[in-house]
Amino acid sequence: MAVSIAKTFSASTKKLSTADRGRVLDFLTKFMDDPSSPGLNFETIQGAKDGNMKSARITQDLRTILHQSNGMLTLLYAGHHEDAYRWAERRRMENHPVTGTLQIVETAQAAQYEVTEADLTSNSTRIFAGYENGYLLSLGVPTDWLTIIRQIQNDDQLLAVCQKLPEEVAERLVTLSTGELVTPPPPVPASAPVEQSPDNLRRFWIVQDAADLASVLDRPIEDWVRFLHPSQRLLVIQEFNGPAKVSGAAGTGKTVVGMHRARRLASQGKRVLLTSFVTTLCRNIERNIHILCAGTQNAFDGSTESRVTVSTVHRQALALAKATHPKLRPLESDKIEALVNRHHSHGGYLFDSGFLVTEWNAVVEPQGITTWEEYRDAVRTGRGKPLTIKQRKECWKVFARIWEDLMAAYAYPWSAICRIAREAVESGNVESPFDAVIVDEVQDLQPQELRFLKALSAQNPGDFMLLGDSGQRIYPGGFSLKKLGIDVRGRSHILRINYRTTEQIRRFADGLLATTSNDFDDGAEDRRSQSLLNGPRPTIREFPNEAEQAKFVLDQVRLLLEQGISPREIAVFARSSNRLKSIRDILTDAKLEIAPLNDEEDLSEVRGINLGTMHRAKGLEFKVVFVIDCNQGVVPHAFTLSKMRDQGDYDAAYERERQLLYVAITRARDEVFVTSVGKPSEFLTSQPGNTRG
Numbered sequence: 001m002a003v004s005i006a007k008t009f010s011a012s013t014k015k016l017s018t019a020d021r022g023r024v025l026d027f028l029t030k031f032m033d034d035p036s037s038p039g040l041n042f043e044t045i046q047g048a049k050d051g052n053m054k055s056a057r058i059t060q061d062l063r064t065i066l067h068q069s070n071g072m073l074t075l076l077y078a079g080h081h082e083d084a085y086r087w088a089e090r091r092r093m094e095n096h097p098v099t100g101t102l103q104i105v106e107t108a109q110a111a112q113y114e115v116t117e118a119d120l121t122s123n124s125t126r127i128f129a130g131y132e133n134g135y136l137l138s139l140g141v142p143t144d145w146l147t148i149i150r151q152i153q154n155d156d157q158l159l160a161v162c163q164k165l166p167e168e169v170a171e172r173l174v175t176l177s178t179g180e181l182v183t184p185p186p187p188v189p190a191s192a193p194v195e196q197s198p199d200n201l202r203r204f205w206i207v208q209d210a211a212d213l214a215s216v217l218d219r220p221i222e223d224w225v226r227f228l229h230p231s232q233r234l235l236v237i238q239e240f241n242g243p244a245k246v247s248g249a250a251g252t253g254k255t256v257v258g259m260h261r262a263r264r265l266a267s268q269g270k271r272v273l274l275t276s277f278v279t280t281l282c283r284n285i286e287r288n289i290h291i292l293c294a295g296t297q298n299a300f301d302g303s304t305e306s307r308v309t310v311s312t313v314h315r316q317a318l319a320l321a322k323a324t325h326p327k328l329r330p331l332e333s334d335k336i337e338a339l340v341n342r343h344h345s346h347g348g349y350l351f352d353s354g355f356l357v358t359e360w361n362a363v364v365e366p367q368g369i370t371t372w373e374e375y376r377d378a379v380r381t382g383r384g385k386p387l388t389i390k391q392r393k394e395c396w397k398v399f400a401r402i403w404e405d406l407m408a409a410y411a412y413p414w415s416a417i418c419r420i421a422r423e424a425v426e427s428g429n430v431e432s433p434f435d436a437v438i439v440d441e442v443q444d445l446q447p448q449e450l451r452f453l454k455a456l457s458a459q460n461p462g463d464f465m466l467l468g469d470s471g472q473r474i475y476p477g478g479f480s481l482k483k484l485g486i487d488v489r490g491r492s493h494i495l496r497i498n499y500r501t502t503e504q505i506r507r508f509a510d511g512l513l514a515t516t517s518n519d520f521d522d523g524a525e526d527r528r529s530q531s532l533l534n535g536p537r538p539t540i541r542e543f544p545n546e547a548e549q550a551k552f553v554l555d556q557v558r559l560l561l562e563q564g565i566s567p568r569e570i571a572v573f574a575r576s577s578n579r580l581k582s583i584r585d586i587l588t589d590a591k592l593e594i595a596p597l598n599d600e601e602d603l604s605e606v607r608g609i610n611l612g613t614m615h616r617a618k619g620l621e622f623k624v625v626f627v628i629d630c631n632q633g634v635v636p637h638a639f640t641l642s643k644m645r646d647q648g649d650y651d652a653a654y655e656r657e658r659q660l661l662y663v664a665i666t667r668a669r670d671e672v673f674v675t676s677v678g679k680p681s682e683f684l685t686s687q688p689g690n691t692r693g
């Protein structure tokens with residue numbers, strides 16, 4: 001008999017204690033040995049609406065709920081006796097009469113309270129009143145939910161009802177509610193194998209054999225490992241005939257797509273580089289790749305995992321550049337200011353040294369410019385003040401001397417290292433160690449870094465994938481893929497479902513940004529997304545002084561710990577590390593363990609409450625996040641902005657500050673607290689995006 005595990009089962013086991021989870025897993029092992037063993041004792045559930053719903057006894061108190069039909073056994077739920085029976089009584093598993101997909105449906109009656117009597121009699125507009133029942137059914141709405149859905153009047157009701165509906169139906173209704181027309185999915189015959197429908201594959205995981213199940217027993221099943229949204233799955237399996245781009249707001253599963261695609265390509269025997277700018281993110285990805293690839297083999301020589309290299313762009317570039325320039329070493333980033341000051345007297349007298357430092361950092365360094373001709377012709381997009389040729393010549397007098405110093409010391413900026421590495425690969429002096437390159441957080445890369453990565457994947461342009469969100473750009477720079485010769489036309493995809501944060505946090509965070517963002521090609525794209533997760537609204541608090549803010553954080557942390565939330569699931573972020581001092585002190589005095597976020601730390605080893613700057617937040621996630629000191633003068637950071645010498649630089653830096661706050665807030669899965677001492681940040685008081693998103 002075929003066996004499948006439903007996503008609801010994996011969710012239910014996460015709520016059990018470790019000991020009970022162990023008992024469930026023991027049961028599963030026996031079950032897998034012989035699913036039809038009479039010793040397992042399946043019982044019909046009295047009062048269940050679905051006659052095929054059965055329970056199996058694990059211990060005196062623990063039960064598993066299964067569904068048995070058409071030669072298939074599906075594990076649906078595991079829990080304590082009462083919970084398990086109540087869960088089963090309210091649900092049925094059936095093929096939808098129109099779409100044919102296999103749905104686990106909560107009976108509409110059980111959730112009727114979501115739309116109250118007062119709502120039913122109110123005169124305000126009902127979101128789905130204008131749609132025919134036939135159309136709603138073709139979207140997969142379960143028949144007994146039609147009446148309730150037609151009554152929904154606002155987003156909060158919709159979100160509450162969506163918690164009860166099959167995911168694909170919830171997503172279609174939410175999209176429909178924004179005014180977009182949703183095309184019904186092609187129906188699948190009820191007799192078709194379960195895996196034939198993409199909607200089934202996000203709910204059910206077909207266990208192939210005992211070994212397959214053993215891999216689940218060894219470690220907890222993370223949903224992202226097994227259940228992909230169809231749009232994610234497509235990006236994982238699709239064969240592209242050139243570079244592909246995947247964008248999407250925070251938490252829409254871009255990194256998950258990158259990891260699954262890396263595994264797939266590696267299992268075909270390809271050598272894959274999965275890369276990003278940020279060291280902490282690479283460490284996280286490396287750990288997750290280990291989980292994802294466990295036990296899987298590639299087509300050639302053993303483990304899939306061994307074919308995936310997770311590493312920062314700079315690390316790879318340095319290794320390859322050293323092959324042709326063995327003495328080369330990276331230049332410390334703070335050295336340029338001193339070099340500009342040293343050579344300022346030789347030219348550039350038309351400008352102050354601050355302007356020249358910014359010109360180097362925004363134009364010369366990112367574009368990898370090393371000659372006068374390149375600087376003369378350089379595009380200076382985003383710089384406010386246009387320069388004449390004469391003015392450029394003056395600047396170049398300083399830059400040329402800086403280059404002489406750097407070359408003499410073999411100290412190269414990262415852009416130059418990337419350029420040398422690329423030239424080594426392009427000239428054939430060094431062979432690319434990779435067949436496929438997948439780039440996460442692409443928004444923070446510079447042109448030379450991207451050109452290097454493109455060269456690495458030049459043999460297989462279809463295996464070059466870029467994932468990112470320009471709304472999360474927090475480092476200076478910017479690029480146009482087209483101008484770098486990376487043509488993603490016809491291969492650009494936007495992910496829309498947020499899997500990380502609750503809808504309440506998503507709305508609040510998206511309110512900080514505009515609803516469109518740069519598409520990495522000098523155009524704009526719609527970055528709206530939607531979460532189907534429900535939770536408390538973000539807490540925004542203003543305090544008269546730091547001590548009261550710190551006391552508030554301590555009180556909240558204590559409450560969270562009492563609720564059983566692990567300290568490592570909590571993070572406190574501030575604009576700069578000195579702003580964290582009061583929190584560090586108060587938590588330490590209260591004998592709570594803290595863990596500073598830094599590049600060296602392996603987050604899986606962390607036991608304490610995470611403390612870090614907003615920049616460190618990038619790519620991470622926590623159950624609860626505090627963003628403190630979100631005051632005027634701090635966010636946006638007045639000191640950083642004061643260093644900007646022209647309007648273009650100032651505007652870009654201002655937007656990065658806004659995006660930094662967005663990044664910090666969107667690290668929260670369930671709850672976020674944003675606090676300020678004195679007047680709150682202007683980003684909190686004036687939100688350009690609409691809250692609906």
Ligand SMILES: Nc1ncnc2c1ncn2[C@@H]1O[C@H](COP(=O)(O)OP(=O)(O)OP(=O)(O)O)[C@@H](O)[C@H]1O
Nearest residue numbers: 223224227228229250251252253254255256499500
């Ligand atoms: N198909 C899925 N099913 C369940 N969970 C998912 C799925 N896809 C992603 N997630 C979860 O959603 C969260 C966000 O995913 P991910 O980190 O890939 O998003 P992202 O778009 O890269 O986010 P960011 O841009 O903020 O870094 C993670 O906890 C991930 O495990």
